[in-house]
Amino acid sequence: MKIDTVVLLLCLSVTQAQGDLTGGPENDTKNSLGEPQTGGCVSDGAILTELRALRDMVVEQKDQLSVYKDQLSVTQRHVEEMRRDNAALGTRLSLSEHHVEELKAENEALEARLSIGERHVEELKAFDAALKARLSLIERHVEELKAENEGRPKVAFYTGLTDSGHVGPFNTDTSLVYSKVFTNIGNAYSPVTGVFTAPVRGVYYIRFTALGYSSPRTVAGVTMFKNNLQIMHNGVYNTDGEHKFVVNAVTVELEQGDKIMMRLPSGYDLYDDISNYTTFSGFLLFPM
Numbered sequence: 001m002k003i004d005t006v007v008l009l010l011c012l013s014v015t016q017a018q019g020d021l022t023g024g025p026e027n028d029t030k031n032s033l034g035e036p037q038t039g040g041c042v043s044d045g046a047i048l049t050e051l052r053a054l055r056d057m058v059v060e061q062k063d064q065l066s067v068y069k070d071q072l073s074v075t076q077r078h079v080e081e082m083r084r085d086n087a088a089l090g091t092r093l094s095l096s097e098h099h100v101e102e103l104k105a106e107n108e109a110l111e112a113r114l115s116i117g118e119r120h121v122e123e124l125k126a127f128d129a130a131l132k133a134r135l136s137l138i139e140r141h142v143e144e145l146k147a148e149n150e151g152r153p154k155v156a157f158y159t160g161l162t163d164s165g166h167v168g169p170f171n172t173d174t175s176l177v178y179s180k181v182f183t184n185i186g187n188a189y190s191p192v193t194g195v196f197t198a199p200v201r202g203v204y205y206i207r208f209t210a211l212g213y214s215s216p217r218t219v220a221g222v223t224m225f226k227n228n229l230q231i232m233h234n235g236v237y238n239t240d241g242e243h244k245f246v247v248n249a250v251t252v253e254l255e256q257g258d259k260i261m262m263r264l265p266s267g268y269d270l271y272d273d274i275s276n277y278t279t280f281s282g283f284l285l286f287p288m
């Protein structure tokens, strides 16, 4: 088509030149001999037809071109829009990537804290187990102590000498029988003999008060015996007839069956009445 067009254009220009030379009519495409033009060119009618077709084609192509132009500009617009969208997406993507990095860092920090927390939990668990073990040990000890305490003998006594006033003086040492028995847990004190007998081996606390209330010039006092052995002597002179007290105590180890008793030395006297001036008492501190 392109070559045909070029040939046509060439023919046209040759014919034009010939027409100008012959001074013939414009649409006369024949030479003076009435022969068609040589060189492969066609007749005027054919040329015109070709030209028209060519013109039509150009017009058509022009239209087509304008359509293409429109389409191109639309496409360009789309491309621009897509570029802009792309840029926006890129910005958002880089922002997202930034966030992802931040979240990763946060995650790592959280993981570190979590592992610390888990370690603490493990430590606390171990601590808890240790505490539980100690607690159960303590509970066992408490149970043992309870049982021990329940099985432990209870020994305590408190007595007064008499309600009837003066006792003594006598010519010989005389065993004292405290006849007022106020407390006698374990029945280790005998109000018949006045003797305290240790029911178990252990440490005992034994004490007495003794009042002198006579005149003129007497001695008030007592001696304490463990079995046949004197372990204490306390006395006081009385010259003015006022109350004179002697008070003392011992903490003493006794075997089971050991006896504690009080005696009034010869020549000594004591006094007691409902006021409980002269007493003998004691208790088991702990068994051994």
Ligand SMILES: *[C@@H]1O[C@H](CO)[C@@H](O)[C@H](O)[C@H]1NC(C)=O
Pocket: 182, 274, 275, 276
């Ligand atoms: C002597 O002791 C007994 C027994 O504890 C008591 O009942 C009495 O009131 C006491 N006497 C005096 C005067 O405190």
Ligand SMILES: *[C@H]1O[C@H](CO)[C@@H](O)[C@H](O)[C@H]1NC(C)=O
Pocket: 025, 026, 027, 028
């Ligand atoms: C041109 O050619 C046409 C037909 O080919 C003819 O009818 C017409 O008269 C011609 N014009 C002249 C001026 O010769």
